[in-house]
Amino acid sequence: GGKIMSKFDDIKIPDNIDEVTKNAIRRGKTKKHQYKKVTKVAASIAVISTLTITTTFAVEYIIDYFNHNKQSLYLSDKNDFEKTSNNINLTVKDKGIEFTIDNISIDDNYITVFHTSKTDKNINKIDKDAYLDNLIISTYMDGERIEESSGIIEHEATYISENELKGIQKIDVSSVDIDNNDEIVFRVNEIFGIEGNWVISTKIDKSKAIDSTYNYNVNKDYTINQTYNYNNEKIDIKHNINVEKVIISPLSNTIRINEKPTKVFKDWTPMLGNSFALFDDKNNSLDVLDKGGSGVNTKTGIASNSYEFLKVDKDTKSLTLVPISFAHSVENKELEPQSIGNLPIVFETSEYGKIVIEDIKITDTEIKYTYYKDGVVPGYLTLWFYDEEGDEIDISSSIKESLDRHTGRYTTILKLEGYENDISKIRKIKKVSTFSHSDMKLLCNQQIKIDLKE
Incomplete structure (x- = not known):
């Protein structure tokens, strides 16, 4: 088979990610993928006071990004982004590089940040692709980093000129309850390969998304029994899961599941993870997206993940979750060309x-x-x-x-x-x-x- 270099060109996987995710990402892939690692982000946000923030107001603001990136992987989300968009227009400067958050689109599942980076130096063509990869925003609320449930950071960027880059990043905020006027801090520590501190703090306004967001607090516990093959022996595992909530919102639909592993082996933690199918009340299958997930939180002993799924709307009355098991004794075969x-x-x-x-x-x-x-x-x-x-x-x-x-x-x-x-x-x-x-x-x-x- 041929080599495929990376799963998305714009995927990053943090160092501290659990084996479960690594395995979920590897599962079903028979070709070799290479992933770049993300540098860990320092938690201190004390530097805000030393930064100058300038504000400019645009009378009418449209998301400019898509005018520059006609090949964007997110073109089909453009209308949803615009409907839930807030103009931010805050700029901060460090190491001779100006970083601007132009606007953000927000609902209960995601904040999508649209940003611009400018430098007075000419960015070398050779390094362009690396630079597109390097700008990663981490997000804080009340001094705590917001835990994202997927190991995969969705982002992309496009060059405007030799010294200007525009990009977007989707930040999973389904783990926290953000109210209107809550303060969120966005932090970047590398732009154009230069390390620095770019921190922008802004108040959040979710009002544009409220009318089309449906938040269902389920909070029910379930047990699922599965048998696995491990070192050539059959192992029965009880998965204890809590279905916390379902959010149907303009930028995505998610089901949030908390799971406490009942057995841990030295190189494997058996978990249900995203090995399940979802059906609506008319028995249609709803695509569950495979973005991996984050492993067990060392403080709580629980893995909390929001799994995104498609093909559902506000009229859906119920979901049915059906666990999937993978039999190791059965070979997956190549289908007829x-x-x-x-x-x-x-x-x-x-x-x-x-x-x-x-x-x-x-x-x-x-x-x-x-x-x-x-x-x-x-x-x-x-x-x-x-x-x-x-x-x-x-x-x-x-x-x-x-x-x-x-x-x-x-x-x-x-x-x-x-x-x-x-x-x-x-x-x-x-x-x-x-x-x-x-x-x-x-x-x-x-x-x-x-x-x-x-």
């Missing part, structure tokens, strides 16, 4: 679901495909490529995935440039395949019904 000239391509990945590829475009510089899930299909779609005779064609690439949260359409872009691919071979691609999820079983006898009552 299908011709790319014959769309849509349907792959039945298991008895519970299929992948439908609606579009696939192959050029000398990239391979781009769009698909949706019909039924229960965990994770992202990885494709293998073949010529007319059915011989596999190796490709090396970086990979970007974007998602239209309204339609449930996933788009994957494999960038082929810079990886010494043989273009004449790329042009011979005629068929694709993926692997099955035959090892997956839905534990329907242990399903949990969650009533959505405000």
Whole structure:
């Protein structure tokens, strides 16, 4: 198989992340991914007083970012961002670099920060990609860092000129209750490869999201029994979980689950994590997104995670959570290669679901495909490529995935440039395949019904 360099070009995984997440991220991926690590963020916020903050007011403010980044992975979220947006326009300067928070979009699940960085130096073209990666914002409330439940930090950026960068970062705030006028502190400690202190504090206004946010406090405890294979022996595990709340909001839908592991091995903590399917009251499968999760909090002994899911709205009366078990005795097989000239391509990945590829475009510089899930299909779609005779064609690439949260359409872009691919071979691609999820079983006898009552 070919090498894929990174899962999203813009994913970071913190050092302190639990094995559970690392395994969740590895699970189902048979190709090698490399992740960059994030530098740990110092917790001191005492430096705010030393920074000058300048404010400018724009009469009418539209999110400018999308005018500059027409290739944004978040284009389909643009309207939701604009509906929930607050103009911030605060600038802080350190080490000759100006950092501005232009505006933020906020609901009960996410704060999405739109920001600009400027320097008077010419940024070297060579280092551009590294700089796009390096600007990471951490968020504080009442002096405490806001715990994000996913190990994955979603962000992207785009160059405006040789000395200006605009970017966005999604910050998961589902773990805290932010009220209007609460003070939030945003902190960055590296821009353009230069370490410094850029801290901006602002009061939060969520009023634009309130009308279309539905917060359901469930707070119920459940037990799920699963059997695992560990060192060639069968181990029965009781998962004690608490379904804390469900939030249906403009920027995403999440279910928050607290889990206390009942057994811990030296190299493995068995947890349910995001190994579950969700169905609505009409029995439609709701895509559960695979973003990993954070492990057990050392203070509380509990792993608290908000799992994002799609295809639900304010009229949904209840959810049904069905645990998924993965049988180690069953092999996942490669499915029969299908011709790319014959769309849509349907792959039945298991008895519970299929992948439908609606579009696939192959050029000398990239391979781009769009698909949706019909039924229960965990994770992202990885494709293998073949010529007319059915011989596999190796490709090396970086990979970007974007998602239209309204339609449930996933788009994957494999960038082929810079990886010494043989273009004449790329042009011979005629068929694709993926692997099955035959090892997956839905534990329907242990399903949990969650009533959505405000």
